[in-house]
Amino acid sequence: xTVPTGPSSAPVLVVGTVAFDSIETPFGHAExxxxxxxxxxxxxxxxxxxxxxxxxxxxxxxxxxxVGLLEERGLDLDGLVRxxxxxxxxxxxxxxxxxxxxxxxxxxxxxxxGFEPEIPPSYRDSRVLCLGNLDPAVQLAVLDQVEGPxxxxxxxVVLDTMNFxxxxxxxxxxxxxxxxxxxxxxxAEARQLAGEPNLxxxxxLIRAMGPETLVIKKxxxxxxxxxxETVFSAPAYPLEDLHDPTxxxxxxxxxxxxxxxxxxxYDAEAMKQAVVVGSALASFVVEAFGPERLLDxxxxxxxxxxxxxHRLSAIPEGLLVVSE
Amino acid sequence: xTVPTGPSSAPVLVVGTVAFDSIETPFGHAExxxxxxxxxxxxxxxxxxxxxxxxxxxxxxxxxxxVGLLEERGLDLDGLVRxxxxxxxxxxxxxxxxxxxxxxxxxxxxxxxGFEPEIPPSYRDSRVLCLGNLDPAVQLAVLDQVEGPxxxxxxxVVLDTMNFxxxxxxxxxxxxxxxxxxxxxxxAEARQLAGEPNLxxxxxLIRAMGPETLVIKKxxxxxxxxxxETVFSAPAYPLEDLHDPTxxxxxxxxxxxxxxxxxxxYDAEAMKQAVVVGSALASFVVEAFGPERLLDxxxxxxxxxxxxxHRLSAIPEGLLVVSE
Numbered sequence: 001x002t003v004p005t006g007p008s009s010a011p012v013l014v015v016g017t018v019a020f021d022s023i024e025t026p027f028g029h030a031e032x033x034x035x036x037x038x039x040x041x042x043x044x045x046x047x048x049x050x051x052x053x054x055x056x057x058x059x060x061x062x063x064x065x066x067v068g069l070l071e072e073r074g075l076d077l078d079g080l081v082r083x084x085x086x087x088x089x090x091x092x093x094x095x096x097x098x099x100x101x102x103x104x105x106x107x108x109x110x111x112x113x114g115f116e117p118e119i120p121p122s123y124r125d126s127r128v129l130c131l132g133n134l135d136p137a138v139q140l141a142v143l144d145q146v147e148g149p150x151x152x153x154x155x156x157v158v159l160d161t162m163n164f165x166x167x168x169x170x171x172x173x174x175x176x177x178x179x180x181x182x183x184x185x186x187x188a189e190a191r192q193l194a195g196e197p198n199l200x201x202x203x204x205l206i207r208a209m210g211p212e213t214l215v216i217k218k219x220x221x222x223x224x225x226x227x228x229e230t231v232f233s234a235p236a237y238p239l240e241d242l243h244d245p246t247x248x249x250x251x252x253x254x255x256x257x258x259x260x261x262x263x264x265x266y267d268a269e270a271m272k273q274a275v276v277v278g279s280a281l282a283s284f285v286v287e288a289f290g291p292e293r294l295l296d297x298x299x300x301x302x303x304x305x306x307x308x309x310h311r312l313s314a315i316p317e318g319l320l321v322v323s324e
Numbered sequence: 325x326t327v328p329t330g331p332s333s334a335p336v337l338v339v340g341t342v343a344f345d346s347i348e349t350p351f352g353h354a355e356x357x358x359x360x361x362x363x364x365x366x367x368x369x370x371x372x373x374x375x376x377x378x379x380x381x382x383x384x385x386x387x388x389x390x391v392g393l394l395e396e397r398g399l400d401l402d403g404l405v406r407x408x409x410x411x412x413x414x415x416x417x418x419x420x421x422x423x424x425x426x427x428x429x430x431x432x433x434x435x436x437x438g439f440e441p442e443i444p445p446s447y448r449d450s451r452v453l454c455l456g457n458l459d460p461a462v463q464l465a466v467l468d469q470v471e472g473p474x475x476x477x478x479x480x481v482v483l484d485t486m487n488f489x490x491x492x493x494x495x496x497x498x499x500x501x502x503x504x505x506x507x508x509x510x511x512a513e514a515r516q517l518a519g520e521p522n523l524x525x526x527x528x529l530i531r532a533m534g535p536e537t538l539v540i541k542k543x544x545x546x547x548x549x550x551x552x553e554t555v556f557s558a559p560a561y562p563l564e565d566l567h568d569p570t571x572x573x574x575x576x577x578x579x580x581x582x583x584x585x586x587x588x589x590y591d592a593e594a595m596k597q598a599v600v601v602g603s604a605l606a607s608f609v610v611e612a613f614g615p616e617r618l619l620d621x622x623x624x625x626x627x628x629x630x631x632x633x634h635r636l637s638a639i640p641e642g643l644l645v646v647s648e
Contacts, residue, residue: 048645098521197422199544200562220523221545222557233546233559233636238524259645269640276639303645312557313637315600316593321372321583321627 016132037132044254136172340456361456368578
C-alpha cells in the first residue's frame, strides 16, 4: 500500500511490546493472535506518516507470518529483536458484558522479562518517540539512547503507562514523567496517578509532574486534551457494536503521534487534530478482534471517520444567548 | 431585570415541583433552601425566553420571600398553588466525595402527594411544555390540559423522569413516553430504561418507545443528543470546583427548552444549540449551593460560557488524513 505521508513526516520510533494475546469477550474469543502495544501503535501511525520504526522483542515461537504482516504494512522492523532463548510475551484477558471492565487471566512476560532495548543506530535520529506501555526502567533506557535529529533528543516524546506501573514502580514512573512531553492515559489511571477524583484537578496535578500535555482517554465518553491553557474535549464515535477493546488505547497513541509527526508541528491546535485522528483510528479497532480492522483499513475510510467526528461535535453557527 | 427574549419566544409552561431541599456535600451543607424541578427549570428558561409559566404546588409553610424571589426573576406564577392543608415537598440528600453519587436522606411528599395540577386558562396556549420530574400520572393529566396555540396541543413537549418512576410506575411512564417529543435523562437512567448497557443501542430502544428526540446527560462527560439521523456530542465544561450538583439536570432542561422556545424552531440544528445552552447553564448551577448561581447570573456571563463550549469542542480546520 501507499503510505499517505504528509508535508513534514518526522520519523517516528515506537518502543513497546509485540505479543500474543488471547481474548475473550461476550461476543467471541481469539487465541494467541498478534498483539502488543508496539504492534497497535505502529499499525495506526503508518496511516499518517513514514518511516514508522518499531523496537520490541519477540521469542523463538513468534511466527514469520506475523513479522511479514507488519513488514507488508510498511513498518521498519530493524529494531524488532528475536530472543531465541524464550517465548514471546503472552497476555490473556476476559472482558465483561459492558466491555469497560476486564479481568487479566494470564500475563507471561517471557522474553520481555529480560528486555534491554538497544535502539539501532538507524533509529536514533527519530523526531517523535512513542513509549508504549512498558516498565518505566525500560522507558528510561530508551530515552537515554534516542538522540533526535541534532543530538538534543527527539522533538516530541509521547508516553503511555498503566495502573500496574502507577502502583508497582511509582518512583521510576515519576522519573519518566519528568522527561516526556505528552502523557496519554485513561480516566481511571489519571485519577489514580493524581489521587484526585475530579479529572480537571487531576490533570493539573499530573501536568505538574512533568508532561506539558496530557490526554485523558474516557472510552465511550471520548477524550480530553490539556495543552498550554487549552482544554479540548473530543467526542467518542457512537458505536453500537464493540467487539473487542484490546489495543484501542495504543491505536489512539499511534494515530495521535502519527498525525503530529506528519505535520511536524506540536502546538495545541495540531494536538487537537491529533486527538481526533487517534480517536477515529481507535473507533475502528474495537469493531473486530485484535488488530484485524487496522490491517485492512483504507486511508479513505479513516478520512471518512475523521469527518464523522466533525459532524458529531460541531455546534451550529449563530448560537447567541443574549439578544443582539 | 430585562429578560433577553429572542425573535420568536413561544410561551413556555413548566410543570414540576417547588420544594425545600436540605443538601450535604463534602464542601458544606444547606438547610431547607429553595429547590424543586420547576424552580430550576423556570429560573434557567427565563434567561432565554418569556413568558415562562410555572405550575406547581407549595404548602402553608412556603415563605413569601421565596415566592417573591421567583416573581422578581420574571416567572409567571399564576399556576403556583398554595395548599393550606399541608407542608411543602421536602427532599434531603447527601453527596459523596466524588459528587456522582448521592444518598437520599429524606423525601417528604407532603402536599405533593395529593397534587392534581389544574392548568390555569391563561397557560393553556403554551407552545413549549416542560414536564419536570413528577409522577407519570400527574404528567399525563397535564398533557390532557394543555391545548397549545391552536387546540392541537403544544408544539414541543420535553420530559424529565428518574429511576424511581422507571422502577415504580413503568406502565404510566411508557404512556407518557408515547406522547412526548423530547426525553432528557442521565446515562444510568437511559441504561435502566432500555435494559441495555451500550448507550447508542439504548438510545435506539428508547426512541422506539415514543420520544423522537433523546438527550442523555452524562455529568462530567457532557451530553449526547439523538435527533432524526443525527448524533451530537456536547462536552462538559471543565470545572475544578463543583459544590452541589442539585438541580443541574433541571437547569439543563430549562436552558434547552428555553432556547428552542426563543427560536421557535425544533429542528436538529436548533436542538444541538439547545444542548449547549442547557449545558452552559447547568455548569453554573453546580458552582454553588442550590439555585444560588441562577439567581444572580447575568446574560453576559451565560453568553461567555456558551462561547467557552465552542472553544472547548471546535476541531481546528484543515484536518486531512489522506494526503491531497
